[in-house]
Amino acid sequence: MAASNPISGLPQITREFVREHADENLVTIHNLVFDLTFFFRHHPGGEDILQEYVGLDATDAFESVGHSEHARTMMLKFVVGCIVPSQHIKHSSGSPFIVEEMKCPMRQIVA
């Protein structure tokens, strides 16, 4: 059986929502939104550096560290949504894996 795309069907979230719900520990990386509540204290790079990016887009910081494929796979556990397509940013940095396999579905999911 073909592997299903773990990202399809995610709620779409605006960048304003991510910023205004900082208490929910949301961070955006490559147009995907992660809830890092349960990951902070397990992050090999430390909790403080992740806390600095709560509510923000951490793509450039994430890529500048050169995270491994292991880290990119691990991230999937914490995805809670994707940024609405009209607010997508195309980052010059980034591995093909995260850009191609983790991109948001273009289908609008509106209640």
Ligand code: HEM
């Ligand atoms: C969901 C998001 C993230 C996950 C799952 C994650 C995961 C990891 C993992 C598994 C490592 C160990 C090295 C590796 O396997 O690459 C690591 C190291 C590190 N991460 Fe993250 N990370 C995330 C976000 C970030 C962000 C936003 C920053 C901001 C700068 C960051 C900074 C670092 C640093 C500085 C290290 C240590 C590198 C070293 O000591 O060589 N990480 N991270």
